[in-house]
Amino acid sequence: MRNLFAFIYRFRAFLVFVLLEALCVYLLVRYNTYQGAAFFNSANKYVGQVLEFQSGITDYFRLTSINQTLAKENANLRQELMRQRLLALADSTASLDSTYYAATDSSQANPYLLHAGRVINNSVRRMNNYLTIAAGTADGVKPGMGVVSPQGVVGRVKTVSENYATVTSLLHSQMLISAKIRASDTFGTIKWTGGDYRTVLLDYIPLHIKPVKGDTIVTSGFNTVFPEGIMVGTISSIEQEPDKSFYTIKVKLAVDFAQLSYVYVVENTKEEERETLEQNAGIITDEQ
Structure with missing residues (x-):
């Protein structure tokens, strides 16, 4: 604590200067429309870049879970595609002889499940x-x-x-x-x-x-x-x-x-x- 006070006392002039500069910038931005708009536009730009970079890093470390989710979704889609293919085959067979196949025939059900x-x-x-x-x-x-x-x-x-x-x-x-x-x-x-x-x-x-x-x-x-x-x-x-x-x-x-x-x-x-x-x-x- 003593060292901290010693540091503040030693650089008191510089610290007061920084505080006054910050106050001036605040007053300038707060009470001047043009400067305020320019400041916030610039701030939004740089904040957006920082957030985009942060989001990219987060997404990179989530790629494994994202890929697993996509693989499961693809499995469900391919399972449905397989079901439609089997239905088409059953329909084409049924058209040859409707005596052996009905619309509710169990042969049209899809017996296959997919696991990613x-x-x-x-x-x-x-x-x-x-x-x-x-x-x-x-x-x-x-x-x-x-x-x-x-x-x-x-x-x-x-x-x-x-x-x-x-x-x-x-x-x-x-x-x-x-x-x-x-x-x-x-x-x-x-x-x-x-x-x-x-x-x-x-x-x-x-x-x-x-x-x-x-x-x-x-x-x-x-x-x-x-x-x-x-x-x-x-x-x-x-x-x-x-x-x-x-x-x-x-x-x-x-x-x-x-x-x-x-x-x-x-x-x-x-x-x-x-x-x-x-x-x-x-x-x-x-x-x-």
Whole structure:
């Protein structure tokens, strides 16, 4: 306290000068219209810049929560889009024979739910690649569920903890996906044989089919993991080998696995019912 008083006493003349200057500025701004307007306009400008800078910093540190919110909203929108696609398929089937379908038929209900998850680990250079996502049992994720991105098929959930899950990537030597050529509805099997992480093979397309380079490949819907019509990729090359009864077709994947950030886990609410029925009937499905 003594030092403070000593400081004030030592610089008393300067402090009085500063106080008088501040008083003069106040009186000038307070009682002169032009100076007051100029002062407040300038003050508003600089205060606005400071607030904008502060808001930018705050928003930067909130990006994670904002992205999670947007991912959940996108999941709801994609879920609704999926429902509309299934309704359209049901309507087109119903138009073929109205005897088998009614407007309230349960086949038109959407059995699929989507759960958003952030990718926190990923590999693309190995023979058997996996992802780790920040979504687990607390979010409704279970082993065996399909995983998609906004661009297309990603893989299938392998193991799950409360807040995390590992995903067997489509870039895995044991991962098989039932898919079809959308133009002809001819189905085959997608598999990855290593090498280029943007290219997979489409097997079991018979020679009487005439696929074309650029044809779109989508999921077939022949399993309980992925809904019908989810994008896989486009045909990049077609070979007809003399000793084979099927084409050798290469497909360029729609998903760039090196750029994955958010994915959606697909929950089929009717999966258990269908799998139980097929198991009781002795039907074994190797494709995912």
